[in-house]
Amino acid sequence: MTPRAASSRHGRFRDPFGPLVPLFDALSRAPLPAVLFLHGDDEWFVREGTKRLIACFKKAFAEGETVEYDGMGDSVREAINDVSTIALFATNRLVVLDGTEVFRGKKVTAAELDDLLDQARESGLLSAPGSAQDARALERLARKLKGLIRSSGITGTESLAETASKLAGRVKRSDRAQEVETLLGFARDDSAGESAHASAALLHYLSEGRPGDNALLVHAVSPDPEHACFSALTKAGFSAGLIAADETARRDRLSALGIERAVERGLAIDGEVFEMLTERGRLTARAFLSEVDKLILSSDGKRVTVEVAARLVADEKKEYGSDFVDAVTQKRFPEAIVLLGRLLESENFSAFRPFGKGEAPAAKGPKGDAAFFPLLGLLAAEVRRMLTLRAAAAAADAGPGAAMPRRLDYRTFSESYLPGLQNPSPGRAPFVLEGHPFVTFKSFQAAANWDLEELASFLTGLSAIDRAVKTGEGSGPELLQDLLLRQVVRS
Secondary structure, three states, X not given: OOHHHHOOOOOOOOOOOHHHHHHHHHOOOOOEOXXXXXXXXXXXXXXXXXXXXXXXXXXXXXXOEEEEXXXXXXXXXXXXXXXXXXXXXXXXXXXXXXOOOOOEOOOOOHHXXXXXXXXXXXXXXXXXXXXXXXXXXXHHHHHHHHHHHHHOOOOOOOOHHHHHHHHHHHOOOHHHHHHHHHHHOOOOOOOOOHHHHHHHHHHHHHHHOOOEOEEEEEEEEOEOOOOHHHHHHHOOOOEEEEOOOOHHHHHHHHHHHHHHHHHHHOOEEOHHHHHHHHOOOOOOHHHHHHHHHHHHHHOOOOEEOHHHHHHHHHHHHOOOHHHHHHHHHOOOHHHHHHHHHHHHHOOOEEOOOOOOOOOOOOOEEOOHHHHHHHHHHHHHHHHHHHHHHHHHHHHHHXXXXXXXXXXXXXXXXXXHHHHHHHOOOOOOOOOOOOOOXXXXXXXXXXXXXXXXXXXXXXXXXXXXXXXXXXXXXXXXXXXXXXXXHHHHHHO
């Protein structure tokens, strides 16, 4: 049962992938059109639509083949060469090209840069010399980073350090400028007009391509409507846009998506649940489906009720002490300042956010200003744990300036790296740290963003606040806020 089938039971909800019907039909029979174009305003919908089109092609042409290109570097030319070449070991070929970077028309955001740098970290960007790195992945991410730099208006004539500093500063991520510079070092030298060359090659194919055994499927997220290729592709005949005209339309298509997910999982969801989830303004498919999946996992029977959704919404609206500590240790200081104010203004204080189905509610703590010392204690304990880990890692690896390994997964950390720290070689100070290994692992990850001097100085600052409040020299919330503001200035 699809959202279209479900729409008769749920009124206005329509299949969000309905605009793809002409593309499905075109990929179901020969000859294939020379080019098909899919674009949209939500990354999840575009990717999911692309997956469904590929599945349609594979079903229609069992002996056909699919090749995908990321749209970076020379991949546009390679994709066009591929779709223009006869397949030797397949009857038909579908070439899928991501045109998001080619048609980019939006400004760079902090979330985009964070996501790209996080992927680079996972590929070994900051690993110690001699450690394993995924060079191909880092080169691909570096090309994408250069695309972000071009779209942000930075000319690229400066040094890598200056370019990195400008990009990170524009999206208020100055603390990650060093990562940007390091990743740029993996990029190959290429022409500043790379995007223009790709556009020219694509326009030439559009003018020359004819229906046949192969097809080029181009997909893009939020393309620039004034781009020449965008105009040409939308006029090519087989084009579809997964776009919501307004907020009501965005909410309706998410509700239809929720109905589809419920049918897949074999249970019912009250219609009011979708309204409750979307009325808060979170209208991206990925975030919406994540919340729907949480509700499905937390349901006891075959139905997700409004009451279950209300509990989820209420819990997400509430701040916990652990949220504040996480914001500080991850150097999100402006967010930490806001959380501190909310925690001290709330009617009750809970230290840790509950997690998991059926878990007991978080224990309540003191109210209002009385929550200050518990918060200070939580933060000091975490910073002390991070400092201990940072010092032990420095002693084990090569001194205070050594980079902490970032690519360790939990299993490797708990079974290999942590025991190595706790059982030092002769001449090294013993390492003693109590607590569950996973808690230690999270602290270890956070400590990688700090150096020893920063952690020692910050812990000294927390100690000074504790002493000043107890001797009546100042207000705890104000002193802690001042300390966090100083960290904002430094970063």
